[in-house]
Amino acid sequence: MLLQNAAQWPIITSRLAAYRMTQELVTSDYTALPLAWTLRRSARARRLALRVHHDGRVEVVAPRGVGEAMIGHFVHRHREWILHRLAERSAPPGPQAFPPATLEFPALGEGYRIHLTGESGRVKVRRLGHGLLSIDGHAGGGSPEAERHAIQCALLAWLLEHTQTAFEPRVRDLAVWGGFSYRRLQLRLQRTRWGSCSSCGVISLNVCSVFQSPAVVNYLMIHELVHTRYMNHSAAYWREVAAHCKDWRVLDRELSRGWRHVPPWIFAVP
Numbered sequence: 354m355l356l357q358n359a360a361q362w363p364i365i366t367s368r369l370a371a372y373r374m375t376q377e378l379v380t381s382d383y384t385a386l387p388l389a390w391t392l393r394r395s396a397r398a399r400r401l402a403l404r405v406h407h408d409g410r411v412e413v414v415a416p417r418g419v420g421e422a423m424i425g426h427f428v429h430r431h432r433e434w435i436l437h438r439l440a441e442r443s444a445p446p447g448p449q450a451f452p453p454a455t456l457e458f459p460a461l462g463e464g465y466r467i468h469l470t471g472e473s474g475r476v477k478v479r480r481l482g483h484g485l486l487s488i489d490g491h492a493g494g495g496s497p498e499a500e501r502h503a504i505q506c507a508l509l510a511w512l513l514e515h516t517q518t519a520f521e522p523r524v525r526d527l528a529v530w531g532g533f534s535y536r537r538l539q540l541r542l543q544r545t546r547w548g549s550c551s552s553c554g555v556i557s558l559n560v561c562s563v564f565q566s567p568a569v570v571n572y573l574m575i576h577e578l579v580h581t582r583y584m585n586h587s588a589a590y591w592r593e594v595a596a597h598c599k600d601w602r603v604l605d606r607e608l609s610r611g612w613r614h615v616p617p618w619i620f621a622v623p
C-alpha cells in the first residue's frame with residue numbers, strides 16, 4: 354500500500370475523519386483555530402502518525418496502548434504542520450466549468466479538447482483521433498444535475514479504461530526490467546490511496562495518477578512492484594525501491610501532494 358514514507362516523514366498517512374475548512378478559517382489566526390481529527394487504533398502501527406487528507410480530513414493513527422493524553426500532546430505538537438497542510442489544500446481553485454473544456458493527462462503526455470455533440474441516446478465518451486474527446490448523448494430524466502452526473506460517470510469510465518490500456522505495458526516493462534512478477538494490474542478510482550499490491554500479486558493503481566508527472570507514476574509503479582517482494586515498508590523494502598528509482602524520496606513527496614493536480618469533478622461535479 355502506498356502511504357507516505359514513514360522512514361522519511363514523522364507524519365504519515367492513513368484513513369480519516371471529517372474536517373470542513375472554510376475560507377474564514379484559512380485566513381484566521383492559526384493558533385486560535387479548533388482542530389477536528391479522529392483517532393484510529395492500529396495493531397500494526399509502531400508509533401503515532403498523522404495524515405491530512407486531500408479532502409481536509411485529519412486522522413491520527415496510534416499503536417494500541419498509547420494513552421489519550423500522549424495522543425493529544427502529539428496532535429498539539431504537530432498543530433502548525435496540520436494547519437499548514439489544510440491551508441495549502443484549500444488554496445482557491447480556478448473557475449470550474451463542467452464538463453471541462455479540456456483535459457490534460459501529464460502521465461501520458463496527452464491533452465484533449467472536449468466536444469459536446471448534443472446527439473441523442475445514452476451518454477458516452479469517444480476519442481476522436483488525437484487531442485479530441487466527444488461526449489455524445491443525454492441523461493434520462495433531463496435535469497441539469499442528472500446530465501452532469503451522467504457525463505461524469507461516462508468520463509470516469511472512459512478514463513479508467515484509457516489509463517488501464519496505457520499503464521499496462523508500462524507496468525509490464527518495469528516488471529521485466531526489475532525481475533518482478535505480478536498477477537495483473539487494475540485501475541481504480543480511490544479517494545485516499547495511490548496504489549496497493551495484494552498478497553496474490555494484484556497491483557491496483559489509482560486512476561488519479563494519470564494527472565501526475567510521468568516520473569511520479571514511474572515511481573508509483575515501482576513502489577507497488579517492489580511490494581510483490583516485500584509486503585511492508587521495511588528498510589529492505591526501501592533499499593530495493595532505491596535500487597530501481599534513485600529519486601524515490603522526492604517523487605514520494607510529490608505523489609503525496611499529488612491530489613492538488615486532480616480536477617475536482619473527478620470526485621464531485623460542480
Ligand SMILES: [Zn+2]
Nearest residue numbers: 354355356576
Ligand atoms: Zn507501499
